[in-house]
Amino acid sequence: MTIIDIDHTSRWFGNVVAVNDVTMRIGPGVTGLLGPNGAGKSTLINMMGGFLAPSTGTVTLDGAPIWRNEQVYKQIGVVPEREAMYDFLTGREFVVANAELHGLDAADAQRALATVEMEYAQDRKISTYSKGMRQRVKMASALVHDPSVLLLDEPFNGMDPRQRMQLMDLLRRMGDEGRTVLFSSHILEEVEQLASHIEVVVAGRHAASGDFRKIRRLMTDRPHRYLIRSSDDRALAAALIADPSTAGIEVDLKEGALRIQAVDFGRFTELLPQVARAHGIRLLTVSPSDESLESVFSYLVAA
Amino acid sequence: MYNPTVARLTYRALLGRRRALILFALPALLIVISAAVRGFTGVDDKVAADLLGGFALATMVPLIGVIAGTGAIGPEIDDGSIVYLLSKPVKRPTIILTKLIVAIAVTMAFSAIPTLIAGFILNGNGQQIAVAYTVAALVASIAYSALFLLLGTVSRHAVVFGLVYALIWESLFGSLVSGAKTLSVQQWALALAEKVAGQGYVDASVGLPTAVVLLIVVTVGATAYAGQKLRRLTLAGEE
Numbered sequence: 284m285t286i287i288d289i290d291h292t293s294r295w296f297g298n299v300v301a302v303n304d305v306t307m308r309i310g311p312g313v314t315g316l317l318g319p320n321g322a323g324k325s326t327l328i329n330m331m332g333g334f335l336a337p338s339t340g341t342v343t344l345d346g347a348p349i350w351r352n353e354q355v356y357k358q359i360g361v362v363p364e365r366e367a368m369y370d371f372l373t374g375r376e377f378v379v380a381n382a383e384l385h386g387l388d389a390a391d392a393q394r395a396l397a398t399v400e401m402e403y404a405q406d407r408k409i410s411t412y413s414k415g416m417r418q419r420v421k422m423a424s425a426l427v428h429d430p431s432v433l434l435l436d437e438p439f440n441g442m443d444p445r446q447r448m449q450l451m452d453l454l455r456r457m458g459d460e461g462r463t464v465l466f467s468s469h470i471l472e473e474v475e476q477l478a479s480h481i482e483v484v485v486a487g488r489h490a491a492s493g494d495f496r497k498i499r500r501l502m503t504d505r506p507h508r509y510l511i512r513s514s515d516d517r518a519l520a521a522a523l524i525a526d527p528s529t530a531g532i533e534v535d536l537k538e539g540a541l542r543i544q545a546v547d548f549g550r551f552t553e554l555l556p557q558v559a560r561a562h563g564i565r566l567l568t569v570s571p572s573d574e575s576l577e578s579v580f581s582y583l584v585a586a
Numbered sequence: 587m588y589n590p591t592v593a594r595l596t597y598r599a600l601l602g603r604r605r606a607l608i609l610f611a612l613p614a615l616l617i618v619i620s621a622a623v624r625g626f627t628g629v630d631d632k633v634a635a636d637l638l639g640g641f642a643l644a645t646m647v648p649l650i651g652v653i654a655g656t657g658a659i660g661p662e663i664d665d666g667s668i669v670y671l672l673s674k675p676v677k678r679p680t681i682i683l684t685k686l687i688v689a690i691a692v693t694m695a696f697s698a699i700p701t702l703i704a705g706f707i708l709n710g711n712g713q714q715i716a717v718a719y720t721v722a723a724l725v726a727s728i729a730y731s732a733l734f735l736l737l738g739t740v741s742r743h744a745v746v747f748g749l750v751y752a753l754i755w756e757s758l759f760g761s762l763v764s765g766a767k768t769l770s771v772q773q774w775a776l777a778l779a780e781k782v783a784g785q786g787y788v789d790a791s792v793g794l795p796t797a798v799v800l801l802i803v804v805t806v807g808a809t810a811y812a813g814q815k816l817r818r819l820t821l822a823g824e825e
């Protein structure tokens with residue numbers, strides 16, 4: 284059992300607070316660290332990976348502090364977000380070098396390359412690799428020493444759907460084997476597909492923690508706002524407001540549209556086309572107006 | 587305290603980049619100039635001393651030191667790839683010391699050896715001038731490597747600062763302000779060369795004991811500090 288404990292940890296850079304009094308515990312299995320860009324995910328991962336000192340609080344691996352403790356890397360494998368690697372090496376040379384730095388040999392490197400299915404391109408220079416290939420070689424370099432903890436910063440960024448699925452399978456397998464796998468993402472669907480457990484950070488604060496169903500429910504149960512244009516806005520507004528799934532409607536004359544606040548997401552999405560049809564109204568535009576992640580997250584923080 | 591894998595990566599990074607061309611170009615230039623001077627003026631001890639002192643030791647050695655010293659670590663810190671060294675159970679001072687050894691070896695290879703060859707071309711090591719300046723280049727290689735490695739660890743603009751130090755401080759201020767000469771790797775190295783060469787061919791403005799003490803203090807101090815810096819190196823995310 285390998286557990287990373289973040290205890291009342293804050294980190295600031297000058298006047299900017301990147302992580303604000305966060306307490307969380309990451310255990311075996313796959314955990315998703317979810318939050319919009321700039322929420323402090325990378326700062327948290329960098330502290331868990333020992334590349335950043337907490338300003339206050341502690342970050343420990345099975346009780347041992349991670350900062351300035353090179354010994355933790357016997358257990359931790361890190362997949363950084365940044366692209367830069369030793370581009371002048373071939374994939375194999377790079378992974379072998381990583382193995383050697385762990386006191387291991389080429390056979391371990393070969394095993395790691397096989398795990399990420401990169402043997403076919405292992406003798407090509409890294410500079411010729413696609414983003415997905417780089418990501419897999421990075422994975423191999425993090426896996427050479429068979430770590431019990433794997434930290435990945437935005438591992439799916441820039442991957443195509445096939446590569447994404449492959450990596451998800453691999454991470455799922457790692458989690459099933461009892462490893463502590465933590466990855467960050469700003470895309471809910473990614474996290475939902477992979478992680479059984481989710482930690483949400485927003486604006487440096489720990490906003491929610493739990494399994495994805497609970498968080499998904501929190502996200503879909505929040506009030507939704509829509510912008511709707513139709514052939515007869517006022518008739519549509521009158522018909523919709525009669526139903527309890529709608530909490531408020533504003534006729535926006537400037538935009539020539541309705542701004543609708545729905546409280547029951549599921550019911551409203553079924554109701555809207557039915558009402559339109561029954562009244563012979565044509566729907567011209569139906570667009571969610573606050574689907575940005577930031578608004579979803581800020582709702583979570585308030586909840 | 588020495589890690590062969592770190593060394594291999596550092597060698598390949600140093601010699602594989604485009605800036606490595608300067609490593610080959612400068613010594614080639616020195617040797618071409620020396621051959622030309624020998625061809626035009628024949629053997630002249632004074633000219634040999636002037637060329638080795640003015641170009642080899644004053645310009646070539648520090649420039650190669652800047653390239654090797656900052657290049658051994660700076661680019662890795664800049665682009666973040668150092669994370670692959672730092673996320674290993676390898677002591678950070680070991681990483682610094684290994685990189686220092688590589689930087690010293692590269693600087694020596696590309697500055698001291700060409701200096702010796704140039705010296706032999708110029709006057710066949712008359713008055714021990716070739717050997718004297720080679721010794722100076724070897725010693726300077728160590729101090730420059732340590733200084734510029736530290737610079738590469740603390741600043742993103744290490745190459746610029748290194749060039750400013752090497753060219754402006756040592757060459758310009760060193761020749762104008764006498765106090766600046768005391769704090770100049772070049773002068774410390776010259777103090778050693780002065781002992782080796784025949785009387786009157788090498789002129790150092792620092793005494794030998796002072797030079798040796800300062801060389802050791804700077805080399806050890808810079809290396810220790812760089813090791814500390816690396817232990818505390820934080821990698822900011824891209825957020």
